[in-house]
Amino acid sequence: MASVAVQYLPILLFLGVALILSCVFVFLPQGVARLTGAYKPNADKLAEYECGFPAFEDSRMQFDVRFYLVAILFIVFDLEAAFLYPWAVSLKQIGWTGWLSMMVFLGELVLGFAYAWKKGALEWE
Structure with missing residues (x-):
């Protein structure tokens, strides 16, 4: 034991x-x-701080859809950067097929970026 x-x-x-x-x-x-x-301690230091603006009384208050749109656009273009690095490192091994498929991917992202820009998703009032 x-x-x-x-x-x-x-x-x-x-x-x-x-x-x-x-x-x-x-x-x-x-x-x-x-x-x-x-x-x-004072009132400013002890106040809650989230998302750049003070907390609301009602937790069910609706937010502007632009918050979510900006978040989705950030994720999409962040994933683009995440895919570019391994592609650039392995470009010699994957050859022209890999290069062409990445150009199609980048073209689709550029079209999406142009569409978001045209719709005003990147402008903040």
Whole structure:
């Protein structure tokens, strides 16, 4: 029975050290801030801040569809950049077929960008 407990000793030691370090990293900065005078709460510091504007009273308030449109456009063009790097690295191995398929992909993205621009999705009033 004692040998089983000895086998778990490194795990318990690791968990103890992790608990002590996490407490130090959480509570030590708070204590230092209070002792050095950096802790000066006011209404602005204690206010909630999300998405660049203050919180509303009603959580079911409708947002402008442009928020979602900008997010979708960001994801689309971010994926474009994510596909370009591995394509550029492996261009010698994939040859002309890979080059042509990436040009078709980029052409579709340019068409989508032009459409979004024409519809005014990138303009903010």
